[in-house]
Amino acid sequence: MMKKGLLLVISGPSGTGKGTVCKELLKREKDIKISISATTxxxxxxxxxxxxxxFVDQDIFESQISKGEFFEYAKVYDHYYGTPKKYVMDEIDKGNDVLLEIDIQGALQIKEKYPKGVFIFILPPSMKELKKRIVGRGTESEEAISKRFGSALGEIDYVREYDYFVINDEVEEAVEKIRSIIRAEKCKVKENIEEIISRLKEEILC
Amino acid sequence: MMKKGLLLVISGPSGTGKGTVCKELLKREKDIKISISATTxxxxxxxxxxxxxxFVDQDIFESQISKGEFFEYAKVYDHYYGTPKKYVMDEIDKGNDVLLEIDIQGALQIKEKYPKGVFIFILPPSMKELKKRIVGRGTESEEAISKRFGSALGEIDYVREYDYFVINDEVEEAVEKIRSIIRAEKCKVKENIEEIISRLKEEILC
Incomplete structure (x- = not known):
């Protein structure tokens, strides 16, 4: 049995900087594969x-849904977005870790289908800082900002459903925490331990 | 509520080098407290x-046993050895991490009393290497070596009861894995998350 890779699911409210954290993580952990979403x-x-x-057509996307080919999907306004299952599972089976940066609803869908995943929730250091970051983008109206902030506030409660939380105060530090989580997960006593025990014991017979 | 420290329980068969690993860990993580055993x-x-x-007298040790003051204890030949509970719990309550390097039987006793502990099992890279290390001590008779090796072999099965396993091939690497485990444990979503959520939310009211 080959050692399986980890499915790393990183999400959090908008404005927590999870995109930057994931980008920096991938720079330091070059073997991690990224899952690419499909969209119509x-x-x-x-x-x-x-x-x-x-980029796929709507009829193809819908036929993939009916064949259960998505880990999760959602329709946002008129378009579908989803995570194709095959690529992720193939890489995990090959022993590669796969990173999925995804919204909370998507993460919860994945957790149902693959509870063995490592679910990491990025938190802001404070709500004041979160607001500052949302405003700082400078691309949105006051109404949009306050809507985004309100939804971020509500989303924070979902951290309870995750395995780990990482407060993104300094990106560097947040990335190091995630790297530690990955290393620790690989040391966890799980089903893989049986193989290690028998490998250690078999050796004596040689 | 103050954030509690971690109880780190490190054990493994003799010859895996857990002593060296713990010593190196303490050099790098100077804030970790070590639990000191009592003995008669x-x-x-x-x-x-x-x-x-x-160093305590037997009657004192026995009265402490009857008062439930030990996390674990054992009688080896004519002498008692035990881990006093008070010091460990006081430090954990103050938010300090406490390291306990202990044999497997002791670790299992502690797990029953404090399952929240972080139980780490040190494994040898191979049984051949383990034998080499036991022989390498040069202090024991052939009979003693083979007894020690036999018991190490049997003890390996206990890794299943632990949270993490760390293969001690290179000390440096084993120590880094344990440091990652500590950091990851501090990111785990546990009861502490409620405090973090309410702290984040209260801020908005200010």
Whole structure:
């Protein structure tokens, strides 16, 4: 039996900087694979099929849903977004860790289907800081900001459903915590221990 | 509510080098407290009361047993050895992490009384290497070596009762794994999460 990889599911409210944390994590852990989402929306300028998203037609997406080919999916306004199961499971079976940066609803769907995943919730150091970060983007109206902030506030409660929380005060430190979580998870006594025990014992017979 | 410290219980068969690993860990993590055992055996040359052990008389030790003052204890030949509960719990309540390097039987007793502890099992990289290390001590007869090796072999099965396993191939690497486990444990969503959620939310009212 080959050692399986970890499914790392990272999410958190908007404005917590989970995107930056994931980007920095991937710089330091070059062997981690990223899961690429599928979507039915049209590519934006510069977006490349198979890199930013898999861009697929609605009828294909819907047929994939009916065949159970998604780990999770959602319809946002008129477009579908989803995480294809096959790539993720193939990599995990090969022993590679796969990172999934995903919203909370998606993470909870995945947890139902793959509870062995490592679920990490990124928290802001404070709500004041979170507001500052949302405002700081400078791209949204006051109404949109206050809507986004309100929903972030509600989303914080979902941290209870996760395995780990990481407060993103300094990106560097948050990334180090996630790397520690990954290393620790690989030391956990799980089903893999039987193989280690028998490997250790078999040796004596040689 | 103050954040509690972790009880780190490190054990493993003899010859796995858990002593060296613990010593190196303490050099790098200077805030970790070490639990000092009590014993009824006489101090050896150079051993200091309160540093190597608490040296106590048998009647005192037995009265402490009856008052439930030990986390675990054992009688080895004619002498008692035990882990006084008070010091460990006081430090944990103050928010300090406490390290307990202990044999497997002791660890299992502690697990019953304090399952929240972090139980780490040190494994040898191979049984061949383990034998080499036991022989390498050069202090024991062939019979003693083979007895020690046989019991180490049987003890390996107990890893299943632990939370984590750490293969001690390179001390440096084993220590880094344990440090990662400690950091990850501090990120775990446990009862402490309620305090974090309410602290984040209260802030908005200010």
């Amino acid at each position: 929306r049209k590519p934006r300028d510069g977006e490349v099929n198979g890199i930013n998203y898999y | 055996r006489k101090p050896r040359d150079g051993e200091v009361n309160g540093i190597n052990y608490y």
